Amino acid sequence: MLSHQQNKSVSSIVPCDTYAWFSQRAWVEIDLAALSNNILELRKLLSPRTQFMAVVKADAYGHGAVSVAQTALKSGASWLGVATVPEGIELREAGIKAPILILGATYTPEQVQAIAHWQLQPTLCSTKQALIFSDILEAINFDSSLQVHIKLDTGMSRLGTDWQHCAEFVQLVARLPYLQIASIYSHLATADSLDNTVMKLQHQRFESAIATIKDIGIEIPCLHLANSAGTLSDKSLHYDMVRVGLAVYGLYPSVHLGSTVELKPVLQVKARVTHVKTIEKGVGVSYGHTFISNKQMRLAVVGIGYADGIPRNLSNKMQVLLRGLKVPQVGAITMDQIMIDISAISDVQEGEIVTILGFEGEQQITAEDWANQLNTISWEILCSFKHRLPRVNPKIKK
Ligand SMILES: *Cc1c(COP(=O)(O)O)cnc(C)c1O
Numbered sequence: 001m002l003s004h005q006q007n008k009s010v011s012s013i014v015p016c017d018t019y020a021w022f023s024q025r026a027w028v029e030i031d032l033a034a035l036s037n038n039i040l041e042l043r044k045l046l047s048p049r050t051q052f053m054a055v056v057k058a059d060a061y062g063h064g065a066v067s068v069a070q071t072a073l074k075s076g077a078s079w080l081g082v083a084t085v086p087e088g089i090e091l092r093e094a095g096i097k098a099p100i101l102i103l104g105a106t107y108t109p110e111q112v113q114a115i116a117h118w119q120l121q122p123t124l125c126s127t128k129q130a131l132i133f134s135d136i137l138e139a140i141n142f143d144s145s146l147q148v149h150i151k152l153d154t155g156m157s158r159l160g161t162d163w164q165h166c167a168e169f170v171q172l173v174a175r176l177p178y179l180q181i182a183s184i185y186s187h188l189a190t191a192d193s194l195d196n197t198v199m200k201l202q203h204q205r206f207e208s209a210i211a212t213i214k215d216i217g218i219e220i221p222c223l224h225l226a227n228s229a230g231t232l233s234d235k236s237l238h239y240d241m242v243r244v245g246l247a248v249y250g251l252y253p254s255v256h257l258g259s260t261v262e263l264k265p266v267l268q269v270k271a272r273v274t275h276v277k278t279i280e281k282g283v284g285v286s287y288g289h290t291f292i293s294n295k296q297m298r299l300a301v302v303g304i305g306y307a308d309g310i311p312r313n314l315s316n317k318m319q320v321l322l323r324g325l326k327v328p329q330v331g332a333i334t335m336d337q338i339m340i341d342i343s344a345i346s347d348v349q350e351g352e353i354v355t356i357l358g359f360e361g362e363q364q365i366t367a368e369d370w371a372n373q374l375n376t377i378s379w380e381i382l383c384s385f386k387h388r389l390p391r392v393n394p395k396i397k398k
Contacts, residue, residue: 025303026271028389030063034264036075038250041261043076050238053079055245057087061382063249063267064391066094073098081243085111088120101149105159112136121147121182125161130173137178145180152186154205155198163209170213183222191229192253229253232260251367251378268358271304276348285339286331291316297343302354305336309385317373321355321363
């Protein structure tokens with residue numbers, strides 16, 4: 001039997017006092033009140049009968065799946081989306097009863113048994129896969145029908161059965177014993193783009209596929225299509241449910257979708273100054289001496305590095321916040337430590353807190369800032385923080 005122990009993550013968010021986080025060199029702060037606010041705000045865009053699935057795959061985009069799922073369910077989400085079977089089991093073992101859709105592919109007998117045992121709900125994309133599910137459920141004498149979700153490929157070219165030939169597949173699944181179709185869904189490839197041509201095409205294909213399925217007399221209880229970008233951009237994509245990841249965590253899929261609702265970033269990354277020193281003009285800093293001081297300057301060493309999830313490609317490019325000011329990072333980012341230029345601030349002490357990502361007063365450094373500098377997307381930045389950083393909720397006091 002599969003268990004989440006196989007890839008166990010440290011996903012609970014601890015109140016700050018219990019983790020003695022004040023003695024930590026670096027940590028991730030998770031603001032669950034902001035998460036709750038984001039879901040309430042996003043729900044305002046939806047018709048009351050549209051359900052909200054909080055996508056909590058990849059340990060809730062690095063935020064801690066169990067705490068995020070519990071908060072999301074209290075704040076108006078009624079479904080959870082994960083990528084893998086162990087991610088679903090982790091939520092069930094934490095006592096979460098809400099329906100959980102596995103967005104990724106599952107097809108081995110072990111996965112089917114675990115899905116049945118833990119009452120998870122799989123995504124089905126092919127006849128072969130549907131037959132495996134039906135056979136295994138028969139072999140284990142499954143005592144009811146497994147709720148399954150049919151995924152159509154309408155233009156993402158990832159998981160899904162081809163939208164043009166989906167009717168035969170849906171009919172086959174509808175006739176198989178032990179399986180019950182809970183929903184039909186598809187996924188948008190370009191919903192965050194300013195150019196909505198492909199999104200419109202996918203929407204049309206989805207509509208046309210649903211029409212052919214209805215024509216053969218099959219009742220579909222639930223339809224869903226929108227990710228964060230689809231949810232923010234167009235009400236006609238909402239259908240019976242939206243599947244929201246990034247926006248739940250307080251980030252916008254793209255700048256032009258930023259005006260629809262007020263979202264608050266949930267995650268901040270903090271670390272402490274561990275050492276302070278003065279260096280003379282012409283002195284090299286860190287591996288490779290990629291930074292050489294052009295004057296006498298003061299440096300602080302901060303206890304966080306690429307092994308915690310700061311991309312090494314930000315070396316000599318990133319800034320951090322200290323006492324509400326942006327200060328530059330200098331030299332190569334190392335595994336566990338970075339150096340910052342504190343010449344502009346007097347009397348910096350060991351133990352002071354530096355904001356690596358987040359806000360101090362008027363200033364902020366966002367995952368989008370890093371994504372732009374690195375030519376990637378904020379989703380990847382959020383998922384990059386390692387579990388060596390404890391997740392703490394600064395608002396919970398014991
Ligand atoms: C990850 C994922 C989502 C959520 O995407 P966001 O852009 O983070 O909102 C929705 N649906 C599917 C199928 C996904 O894999």
